[in-house]
Amino acid sequence: MSGELLLAAGLLLVLAAGVLLAAVLRLRSRARRASWLLTRVSAALGEAERAGRVRADLADTT
Template sequence: MSGSALLAAGLVLTLAAGLLLTAAIRLRRRVRRTAWLLTRVAAAIGEAERAGRIRAELADTP
């Protein structure tokens, strides 16, 4: 009886580890996508600021 209880506990732990690993992989993908998006947004903001400065400099030129 204790052998089958130990086997059942091992099976439950293995399944739980598999579920946690799957969740961690999905979360990692989402974090990587979000990090990429934030990088692109920061680059776009920087580009817009640079374009605004150039436009302001051109407007100040007589």
């Protein structure tokens, strides 16, 4: 009986570890997507700011 209880506890631990691993992998994927999106938004904002400065400089010279 003690062996069966130990086996059941071990299986429960393995199952819990699998569930936690799946959750971590899902969160990691979401974090990567969010990081990529933030990088692209930052780059787009920087490009828009630079283009605005160029446009303002061109408007001052004419």
